[in-house]
Amino acid sequence: MTECKINDVKELKALRDENQRLKKLLSERDLEVDVMNEINTKKW
16 A cells, blocks of 8 residues: 555656646747737837
8 A cells, every 4th residue: 555655646746747847838838929929019
């Protein structure tokens, strides 16, 4: 039973790390979209 809990903790940590990485990627993409929208609204 202890081994199962250890594996669960390891999996939970891996999932949290992956979630953090994906959140960072999403926020960077959102920033890029905002910048592109700002550029597109300017008159050249």
